[in-house]
Amino acid sequence: MSEIISNAVIESILSRRSIRSYTDAQISDRELETILQAGIWAPTARNAQEINFYVIQNKDSIRELAERYSKYAFNDGKVRNFAYGAPTLILLYGKSGARFMEIDAGIAAENMTLAAHSLGLGSLIIGCIKEYLYSDDGREYATSIGISEDLSFGIALAIGHTNEPTPSKPRLEDRIKYIK
Numbered sequence: 453m454s455e456i457i458s459n460a461v462i463e464s465i466l467s468r469r470s471i472r473s474y475t476d477a478q479i480s481d482r483e484l485e486t487i488l489q490a491g492i493w494a495p496t497a498r499n500a501q502e503i504n505f506y507v508i509q510n511k512d513s514i515r516e517l518a519e520r521y522s523k524y525a526f527n528d529g530k531v532r533n534f535a536y537g538a539p540t541l542i543l544l545y546g547k548s549g550a551r552f553m554e555i556d557a558g559i560a561a562e563n564m565t566l567a568a569h570s571l572g573l574g575s576l577i578i579g580c581i582k583e584y585l586y587s588d589d590g591r592e593y594a595t596s597i598g599i600s601e602d603l604s605f606g607i608a609l610a611i612g613h614t615n616e617p618t619p620s621k622p623r624l625e626d627r628i629k630y631i632k
């Protein structure tokens with residue numbers, strides 16, 4: 453294997469980590485818009501551009517989602533802080549049943565997580581709320597915050613200022629096979 457080439461994009465990809473500890477400080481509107489543009493400019497299958505970005509910066513709404521998700525998934529009276537205190541949560545929703553919807557959402561999320569990292573912000577891609585958001589109660593929550601009923605959850609992204617960095621997790625390199 454050759455030594456890899458280093459540049460700003462490669463550096464950003466290799467140094468990004470999933471952040472699970474945030475300060476209370478909100479990200480700026482300019483940072484938010486920059487990150488959203490990174491999502492908007494992500495490629496989509498057949499150029500469908502059907503992923504919608506719902507930005508939640510209202511603490512009560514994030515808390516309500518955590519409570520309802522925890523009740524649905526665990527029902528033990530404890531609230532799982534699935535967004536780890538991040539002040540911004542973006543829910544990516546796409547057309548229900550569309551062939552590549554979840555892939556499109558995942559690619560947009562990766563674009564946004566890398567953009568956040570390049571701006572010195574922390575972020576976390578979140579999938580654990582998926583089953584809840586597909587449930588009747590999850591759909592009711594989604595409708596209550598203005599998400600269109602004909603859309604389904606794809607993936608979520610939490611963003612904020614990193615409080616505690618996450619150690620790097622080694623990657624399994626033996627997954628690469630060369631057919632030459």
Ligand SMILES: Cc1cc2nc3c(=O)[nH]c(=O)nc-3n(C[C@H](O)[C@H](O)[C@H](O)COP(=O)(O)O)c2cc1C
Binds near residue numbers: 576579618
């Ligand atoms: C589709 C997807 C869903 C994920 N869902 C969650 C989640 O619900 N909660 C969480 O803490 N991390 C979640 N993660 C983050 C992964 O756990 C993380 O990317 C992995 O452990 C590697 O760590 P790193 O991102 O710091 O390199 C998710 C990542 C992906 C790609």
